[in-house]
Amino acid sequence: MLLITFILxxxxxxxxxFSRYLPFLDNVPRSRLLSAAGGISVAYVFIHLLPELNKHNEVLDRNIQSGALEFFENHTYIVAMIGLAIFYGLERMVKTSKKKQxxxxxxxRASKGVFWIHxxxxxLYNxxxxxxxxxxxxxxxxxLxxxxxxLAVHFITSDHALREAHKExxxxxxxxxxxxxxxxxxxIGITWKVNENIIAVLFALLAGGVILNVMKEELPEERESNFWAFAAGLAGYTLLLMLA
Structure with missing residues (x-):
């Protein structure tokens, strides 16, 4: 199993x-392949990510004993919302910086300072x-x-957005x-198993970021996505997850 995870x-x-060499990323209207990839990413969010977020919520509910950490009890979804807000704030910061530049x-492109923050x-996300x-x-x-x-198809579109923002x-x-x-x-996963409570909170923040990035990049109105390709990716990946 360790070898499989390394290969992935x-x-x-x-x-x-190497995603920079894909020729269809700048196509308008958006290529069917990218629209299908958007469907896969959205299916991942609803069929896998949100149920897993609920499992992490149960971990926190079970393990939290300290009064100082009671905020996180039954509030993993609030942490995810905070994650979404953080990544939305980063996107606004990048756009504002790019316009100013x-x-x-x-x-x-955005400024160097904004580049490093982004x-x-x-x-951390990766x-x-x-x-x-x-x-x-x-x-x-x-x-696996x-x-x-x-996440590979999600990375392709998020890489494209980062390249658009920061260029060379x-x-x-x-x-x-x-x-x-x-x-x-x-x-880190090989050498150190992080406390499951910390992972639960970090996963919630990650989930919020994934949800924002999926909706921002995979459903772009200005790129005229192909609905039927999107629906095929959504339905096909959902079916595979349910059969797995």
């Missing part, structure tokens, strides 16, 4: 390093995804493969850091 971690790394410096947040290859709810090879498929800085530095984050999270 390398697969995630490959997506970050265009007006003041005639540069079509990349650091996604470094590290947790790498860690969950080993310590997530996926207990079978099939479950489905986890990989959903993302290709020169950012994609390498995000690829390294996957391996770092996987390596």
């Amino acid at each position: 971690a390398v697969g995630f790394v490959s997506v970050h390093l 265009q007006e003041e410096n005639n540069l079509d 990349i650091f947040s996604f470094f 590290s947790l995804i790498g860690y969950l290859l080993l310590h997530g709810e996926q207990e079978t090879v099939t479950g 493969v489905f986890y990989f498929i959903a 800085m993302y290709d020169r530095v950012g994609r390498w850091l995000l690829a390294a984050a996957i391996l770092a999270g996987w390596a």
